[in-house]
Amino acid sequence: MARRYDSRTTIFSPEGKLYQVEYAMEAISHAGTVLGLLAKDGVVLAAEKKVTGKLLDLSATKEGGYGGSGEKIFLLSSNVIGGLAGLTADANSLVNFARTAAQQHLLAYDEEIPVELLAQRLCDMKQGYTQFGGLRPFGVSLLYAGYDPHYQFQLYRSDPSGNYSGWKATCIGANNGTAQSLLKQEYKDDIEVKDAIGLALRTMSKTMDSTTLGSEKLEFAVLTLDPVTKQPKAKIYRPAEIDALLEKEGLAKKDDDTEMKP
Amino acid sequence: METSFGITGKGYVIIAADTTSARSIIKMKTDEDKIKTLSPHLLMAYSGEPGDTVQFAEFVERNIRLYQIRNLYALRPAAAAAWIRRALANSLRSRKPYGVNLLVGGYDTASTDPHLYWIDYFGAMTEVPFAAHGYGAYFALSLLDRYHDPEASLEEGLAVLRRCIDEVAKRLVIDPGKYKVKVVDKDGVREVEL
Numbered sequence: 511m512a513r514r515y516d517s518r519t520t521i522f523s524p525e526g527k528l529y530q531v532e533y534a535m536e537a538i539s540h541a542g543t544v545l546g547l548l549a550k551d552g553v554v555l556a557a558e559k560k561v562t563g564k565l566l567d568l569s570a571t572k573e574g575g576y577g578g579s580g581e582k583i584f585l586l587s588s589n590v591i592g593g594l595a596g597l598t599a600d601a602n603s604l605v606n607f608a609r610t611a612a613q614q615h616l617l618a619y620d621e622e623i624p625v626e627l628l629a630q631r632l633c634d635m636k637q638g639y640t641q642f643g644g645l646r647p648f649g650v651s652l653l654y655a656g657y658d659p660h661y662q663f664q665l666y667r668s669d670p671s672g673n674y675s676g677w678k679a680t681c682i683g684a685n686n687g688t689a690q691s692l693l694k695q696e697y698k699d700d701i702e703v704k705d706a707i708g709l710a711l712r713t714m715s716k717t718m719d720s721t722t723l724g725s726e727k728l729e730f731a732v733l734t735l736d737p738v739t740k741q742p743k744a745k746i747y748r749p750a751e752i753d754a755l756l757e758k759e760g761l762a763k764k765d766d767d768t769e770m771k772p
Numbered sequence: 773m774e775t776s777f778g779i780t781g782k783g784y785v786i787i788a789a790d791t792t793s794a795r796s797i798i799k800m801k802t803d804e805d806k807i808k809t810l811s812p813h814l815l816m817a818y819s820g821e822p823g824d825t826v827q828f829a830e831f832v833e834r835n836i837r838l839y840q841i842r843n844l845y846a847l848r849p850a851a852a853a854a855w856i857r858r859a860l861a862n863s864l865r866s867r868k869p870y871g872v873n874l875l876v877g878g879y880d881t882a883s884t885d886p887h888l889y890w891i892d893y894f895g896a897m898t899e900v901p902f903a904a905h906g907y908g909a910y911f912a913l914s915l916l917d918r919y920h921d922p923e924a925s926l927e928e929g930l931a932v933l934r935r936c937i938d939e940v941a942k943r944l945v946i947d948p949g950k951y952k953v954k955v956v957d958k959d960g961v962r963e964v965e966l
Contacts, residue, residue, distance in 0.1 A: 659848070
């Protein structure tokens with residue numbers, strides 16, 4: 511029965527479902543995990559990279575740019591970091607759209623786009639694909655970690671249907687149920703960034719398929735306020751910085767795991 | 773002989789504008805309100821080409837209101853002023869530009885401080901501690917230079933405004949007459965009697 515209503519994104523099935531949208535969400539539940547944590551003085555994002563391997567050329571991610579290895583975590587605006595789970599190509603297109611929307615707001619109002627407004631902009635477009643059609647909806651869920659003067663630090667999540675909601679701690683992608691129940695147990699309302707970083711990494715290490723964490727499987731970012739300028743400061747970690755952080759938190763992989771090491 | 777003033781003080785902005793509506797040498801009306809309340813914490817005084825002024829002010833008023841309805845919270849004064857400035861700058865480059873000068877004053881509830889913006893019909897904008905438009909500006913700005921205090925209480929601010937208004941009435945060929953005075957602070961917008 512489902513078959514007849516499979517191919518149209520905009521037509522309800524007799525059970526009242528939009529199958530293409532549900533399939534898109536299913537695609538995301540197999541994607542790399544992205545986890546967000548809202549702390550008192552910042553927001554933390556951690557993401558699991560899926561495209562890895564010894565032969566993958568990562569030399570470009572070591573320096574230049576603004577950090578990150580360009581698969582899961584992106585700077586959307588100077589006050590918002592986005593963590594994306596789903597089809598990478600779709601995600602790149604959404605990142606481009608988000609950055610354009612953020613700069614358009616800056617041009618029109620001479621202020622950084624409020625975080626919820628940016629989430630709304632993307633969701634308006636995502637919703638359009640479930641009603642006005644197109645070939646398929648975006649197979650991407652996003653976490654928005656941001657700051658604006660209205661509500662200070664915020665964390666939002668959006669899915670392919672165009673729904674969005676605000677969270678204290680949440681997770682999208684593979685094993686998101688496990689991660690969320692772990693976060694539910696561990697999260698405290700007055701958590702600080704330095705503790706949230708540890709909690710994010712520990713939760714990631716428990717939910718990821720691989721037993722050990724390392725920079726080749728992980729992307730990491732923190733948004734805080736600059737103590738001097740009081741402006742939001744987005745830090746997306748470089749591979750070396752991630753390894754140093756894991757070392758500090760006592761979650762680094764043991765040496766005998768890296769077999770090709772000289 | 774249109775004149776409008778804006779003065780910031782400790783936690784407030786005063787916006788004042790004369791209430792005369794004139795055409796050529798004829799006074800048509802003496803109780804015209806030339807200050808619009810754009811949002812709970814935002815005021816705008818407008819002057820310039822008759823007709824253009826009300827048309828543009830209502831256009832701004834509706835758009836600021838629309839933003840507030842759509843987005844749950846009002847635009848902050850800086851963002852609203854930037855949007856208004858752009859509307860004027862775009863208008864200047866159209867077939868029929870608006871000839872409107874503005875003073876935008878507001879209280880930023882997010883950063884809890886007052887802001888005042890001086891905007892002219894060329895689309896030039898500056899944030900200032902005090903401002904004036906019209907013929908009154910020629911006399912008042914020097915007075916404000918001397919007597920303005922950013923830490924002044926509301927009473928002191930109103931006293932400086934009264935000094936400006938008296939000077940303009942004394943020196944200008946035609947006295948602009950009565951003024952409407954509005955204040956915006958953390959409690960919102962209210963009208964005050966001088």
